[in-house]
Amino acid sequence: xxxxxxxxxxxxxxxxxxxxxxxxxxxxxxxxxxxxxxxxxxxxxxxxxxxxxxxxxxxxxxxxxxxxxxxxxxxxxxxxxxxxxxxxxxxxxxxxxxxxxxxxxxxxxxxxxxxxxxxxxxxxxxxxxxxxxxxxxxxxxxxxxxxxxxxxxxxxxxxxxxxxxxxxxxxxxxxxxxxxxxxxxxxxxxxxxxxxxxxxxxxxxxxx
Numbered sequence: 001x002x003x004x005x006x007x008x009x010x011x012x013x014x015x016x017x018x019x020x021x022x023x024x025x026x027x028x029x030x031x032x033x034x035x036x037x038x039x040x041x042x043x044x045x046x047x048x049x050x051x052x053x054x055x056x057x058x059x060x061x062x063x064x065x066x067x068x069x070x071x072x073x074x075x076x077x078x079x080x081x082x083x084x085x086x087x088x089x090x091x092x093x094x095x096x097x098x099x100x101x102x103x104x105x106x107x108x109x110x111x112x113x114x115x116x117x118x119x120x121x122x123x124x125x126x127x128x129x130x131x132x133x134x135x136x137x138x139x140x141x142x143x144x145x146x147x148x149x150x151x152x153x154x155x156x157x158x159x160x161x162x163x164x165x166x167x168x169x170x171x172x173x174x175x176x177x178x179x180x181x182x183x184x185x186x187x188x189x190x191x192x193x194x195x196x197x198x199x200x201x202x203x204x205x206x207x208x
Contacts, residue, residue: 041200045127046120048198049191053119056190057112063186067179078183079107084170085162092170115187118149122191123198130195138192146188150180 064078074080083091083103094100122145126138154172163169 044200045123049120049123050116052194052198053116054112056187057115059190060183060187076104079104081174083107088166126195142188142192146184150184
């Protein structure tokens with residue numbers, strides 16, 4: 001019995017070493033997996049925010065089109081006004097039926113493209129701070145973000161940059177305050193409503 005004791009202990013020690021190596025490998029794998037998932041989450045939400053931002057921009061544009069038609073203005077008047085940042089005062093004379101369909105189409109693409117970029121921070125903020133919170137919370141946050149973006153873009157950037165570059169302040173002067181505010185609010189509210197469409201859902205293997 002005493003002769004077998006050392007070999008038994010050595011065998012047990014070897015098993016313990018193998019077990020320790022196995023646990024170390026498992027822990028290292030899980031750490032790497034968590035880091036990978038963290039990177040994937042941000043990449044995923046950036047991608048979905050980009051897409052949902054497109055939907056929100058289209059919703060905002062539709063709001064403006066319908067509003068313009070309701071008061072008898074050109075449907076894409078807001079696009080023409082935004083095009084003054086680049087075309088100057090001549091953009092105000094663009095008419096969808098006569099001389100500016102291509103310019104208006106480009107303006108719509110730029111409008112939607114801007115929304116796609118802005119959709120990324122909305123989606124990331126919702127995913128980072130909105131865990132367990134409902135639509136009401138997202139609507140409040142999106143309202144704050146939308147108004148903040150409007151105030152910064154119009155009054156801290158465009159109010160001095162457009163006159164400096166193009167000699168006029170047509171965007172701030174020609175877009176009514178309520179229209180500008182609601183345009184940004186519609187964008188934000190659409191992001192809040194569509195957020196679940198881009199929410200990350202981990203894959204689970206079913207054990208049937």
